[in-house]
Amino acid sequence: MKQITIKDIAKEAGVSIASVSRALNGTDGISEASRKRILDVCDRMNYTPNGLARGLVKRKTQTIGIVIPDIMSPFYSELAVLASDAAHKRGYQALLCNSFRELGTEERYLKLLVEHQVEGILIFPIGVRSEAAMEKYSRNLPIVSLNETSTPCHIPYVCADERQAGRIAAEYLISRGCKDLLFLGFKKERLAHRLRAESFLNAAADMRIPAQIYECQTDFRTSFERGYDHFRHLLTSGRNLPDGIVAASDATANGIVKACKENGIRIPEDFSLIGFDNISTELPYLDLTTVAISHEKQIETAVNLLTEMIIQGPLSLAKSRIKLEPRLIVRRSCKN
Amino acid sequence: MKQITIKDIAKEAGVSIASVSRALNGTDGISEASRKRILDVCDRMNYTPNGLARGLVKRKTQTIGIVIPDIMSPFYSELAVLASDAAHKRGYQALLCNSFRELGTEERYLKLLVEHQVEGILIFPIGVRSEAAMEKYSRNLPIVSLNETSTPCHIPYVCADERQAGRIAAEYLISRGCKDLLFLGFKKERLAHRLRAESFLNAAADMRIPAQIYECQTDFRTSFERGYDHFRHLLTSGRNLPDGIVAASDATANGIVKACKENGIRIPEDFSLIGFDNISTELPYLDLTTVAISHEKQIETAVNLLTEMIIQGPLSLAKSRIKLEPRLIVRRSCKN
DNA sequence: CTGTTAGCGCCTTCAA
DNA sequence: TTGAAGGCGCTAACAG
Numbered sequence: 118m119k120q121i122t123i124k125d126i127a128k129e130a131g132v133s134i135a136s137v138s139r140a141l142n143g144t145d146g147i148s149e150a151s152r153k154r155i156l157d158v159c160d161r162m163n164y165t166p167n168g169l170a171r172g173l174v175k176r177k178t179q180t181i182g183i184v185i186p187d188i189m190s191p192f193y194s195e196l197a198v199l200a201s202d203a204a205h206k207r208g209y210q211a212l213l214c215n216s217f218r219e220l221g222t223e224e225r226y227l228k229l230l231v232e233h234q235v236e237g238i239l240i241f242p243i244g245v246r247s248e249a250a251m252e253k254y255s256r257n258l259p260i261v262s263l264n265e266t267s268t269p270c271h272i273p274y275v276c277a278d279e280r281q282a283g284r285i286a287a288e289y290l291i292s293r294g295c296k297d298l299l300f301l302g303f304k305k306e307r308l309a310h311r312l313r314a315e316s317f318l319n320a321a322a323d324m325r326i327p328a329q330i331y332e333c334q335t336d337f338r339t340s341f342e343r344g345y346d347h348f349r350h351l352l353t354s355g356r357n358l359p360d361g362i363v364a365a366s367d368a369t370a371n372g373i374v375k376a377c378k379e380n381g382i383r384i385p386e387d388f389s390l391i392g393f394d395n396i397s398t399e400l401p402y403l404d405l406t407t408v409a410i411s412h413e414k415q416i417e418t419a420v421n422l423l424t425e426m427i428i429q430g431p432l433s434l435a436k437s438r439i440k441l442e443p444r445l446i447v448r449r450s451c452k453n
Numbered sequence: 454m455k456q457i458t459i460k461d462i463a464k465e466a467g468v469s470i471a472s473v474s475r476a477l478n479g480t481d482g483i484s485e486a487s488r489k490r491i492l493d494v495c496d497r498m499n500y501t502p503n504g505l506a507r508g509l510v511k512r513k514t515q516t517i518g519i520v521i522p523d524i525m526s527p528f529y530s531e532l533a534v535l536a537s538d539a540a541h542k543r544g545y546q547a548l549l550c551n552s553f554r555e556l557g558t559e560e561r562y563l564k565l566l567v568e569h570q571v572e573g574i575l576i577f578p579i580g581v582r583s584e585a586a587m588e589k590y591s592r593n594l595p596i597v598s599l600n601e602t603s604t605p606c607h608i609p610y611v612c613a614d615e616r617q618a619g620r621i622a623a624e625y626l627i628s629r630g631c632k633d634l635l636f637l638g639f640k641k642e643r644l645a646h647r648l649r650a651e652s653f654l655n656a657a658a659d660m661r662i663p664a665q666i667y668e669c670q671t672d673f674r675t676s677f678e679r680g681y682d683h684f685r686h687l688l689t690s691g692r693n694l695p696d697g698i699v700a701a702s703d704a705t706a707n708g709i710v711k712a713c714k715e716n717g718i719r720i721p722e723d724f725s726l727i728g729f730d731n732i733s734t735e736l737p738y739l740d741l742t743t744v745a746i747s748h749e750k751q752i753e754t755a756v757n758l759l760t761e762m763i764i765q766g767p768l769s770l771a772k773s774r775i776k777l778e779p780r781l782i783v784r785r786s787c788k789n
Numbered sequence: 790c791t792g793t794t795a796g797c798g799c800c801t802t803c804a805a
Numbered sequence: 806t807t808g809a810a811g812g813c814g815c816t817a818a819c820a821g
Binding site for chain 1: 456499501502503504505506507508509512514516524525527530531533534537538546548549550551553561562564565567568569570589590592593
């Protein structure tokens with residue numbers, strides 16, 4: 118499958134390669150007549166430009182990379198979709214990479230994207246351990262994270278204010294009359310979980326309601342599995358069922374729901390359940406009350422930030438660490 | 454952000470660019486000592502090779518493109534994950550593109566991938582109308598479809614034998630005692646639906662059981678929405694509920710389930726439901742009986758085919774149009 | 790073992 | 806309005 122190049126087109130059209138280039142790029146300095154003739158030849162010969170060569174000389178590829186942990190999760194895939202869309206609107210193509218929740222894969226993809234000369238990267242990092250690679254490649258191109266990074270890390274981010282989110286969840290359950298609160302599905306490697314859990318505890322303490330984090334030493338691949346397992350673990354632990362459960366995320370809550378169903382436990386009759394992230398679209402079996410930011414807003418903001426950085430270079434920390442205000446989305450998984 | 458090139462490395466290490474290239478590529482013709490020294494300089498200076506330049510000269514990028522209609526659907530995203538994985542195993546990186554079920558977007562992505570010089574494309578086409586673009590770009594590189602293409606189209610594919618699938622579904626419902634069969638969620642643009650529906654009708658006719666396709670003039674973006682809507686339409690149509698429903702796909706079945714739940718209709722007590730594709734993982738509320746091929750097998754076969762084509766060029770039609778045998782996966786959405 | 794050189798396909802001055 | 810020529814960063818002969 119031999120590639121057709123502008124040289125072939127030039128020969129066929131009886132012009133120089135410069136003219137072909139001009140015709141192709143809409144540059145001026147060429148007569149309408151020749152442009153038209155050349156373009157005709159191009160599609161008669163089924164010419165496709167070589168993006169590598171073009172990118173090489175222009176130092177621009179008009180593409181950005183998107184790296185997410187798990188395409189199978191509706192939460193991440195929705196973000197990916199929104200991000201691709203936002204990129205398109207700004208004239209960029211998006212290349213999507215699935216890190217499989219694996220640090221090595223994530224890093225390989227960052228490398229691949231940099232090598233492919235994408236102009237910027239939007240990433241939902243696996244966790245705190247992702248930060249080294251992000252820092253490393255951020256010297257090559259702008260990188261924006263969709264999750265808060267730990268303090269020493271300089272990567273710009275756009276995320277929810279998780280402290281506020283944890284507090285909102287606790288306060289809502291308490292306002293619904295819950296007297297025994299549990300945070301389920303905690304995974305300490307996730308900064309968001311730590312922030313949510315911590316502020317959840319604080320809020321409960323402020324209102325003098327007993328609350329704790331259910332600690333459980335398992336590591337499952339997905340949040341769904343973790344929720345399912347932690348809840349089953351809880352059932353056999355001897356601890357009696359709390360009347361309010363804060364799931365570490367909606368995905369986790371999903372797993373909890375499955376375990377409940379298998380054990381004849383009803384929500385919200387037997388306990389109130391609240392999650393985070395607002396992924397519960399298309400899940401007909403439960404309307405999950407949740408705390409979340411608008412995904413559209415998050416992505417819109419993040420892509421704006423990224424494109425600004427592409428054009429203007431690095432921004433001040435103040436402008437590049439954005440926390441959005443989460444809000445409560447009431448559905449039907451809590452009493453009342 | 455100035456790129457560091459092998460020239461910079463060469464100067465810094467006091468060698469020629471050729472030596473740098475050799476060190477980087479593990480080519481021999483260079484002493485271990487210099488290689489090590491050069492590599493040290495590379496990572497001290499934080500060098501990242503320019504993939505565009507490399508791809509340009511080697512005419513190989515070691516990447517393939519994957520195009521799917523909707524990343525948010527667990528069915529497609531699972532395929533995408535399996536395909537990326539299979540590609541990695543064979544030494545290829547995978548670039549994922551989401552066509553949003555839009556013909557224009559799909560075509561733009563095909564173009565983008567070709568321009569980026571991917572070596573092959575795996576695509577789950579939107580529909581029959583995708584075939585023109587596939588044919589066009591298949592002159593540039595190997596393309597393998599994950600869905601049957603219509604007869605005049607020459608694109609290789611690896612898919613389920615949908616005729617067989619439709620028959621299996623009908624026969625199973627009948628064997629469970631169903632006496633009034635309906636095919637729901639039909640969308641005529643989808644070849645797979647046509648094949649499933651047609652063979653479903655044939656099988657029912659063979660066994661003298663009344664069966665029909667529920668035709669409904671709506672066009673929703675997702676199969677889920679279509680299922681939901683068509684079922685609600687059915688409820689208000691005056692037709693009495695069949696005792697066996699074949700959903701056009703599992704995603705459609707999902708929508709049906711939601712509509713049932715809202716209307717107090719129980720499955721399988723009120724009717725038996727069967728779908729296609731086997732996407733019902735992580736859906737705790739219903740164990741959907743379905744007819745499907747193994748996704749692993751499909752992707753494994755497709756990626757094999759694609760890599761073979763990349764290496765050897767076009768294959769014979771016989772070797773490149775593969776239909777896999779679907780099988781019945783019994784769960785709990787049918788009576789008995 | 791090492792360096793020099795000629796492209797890969799394209800864009801972009803600079804002259805004509 | 807056009808063409809010739811140089812170079813983007815890299816690899817792959819070819820000399821030495």
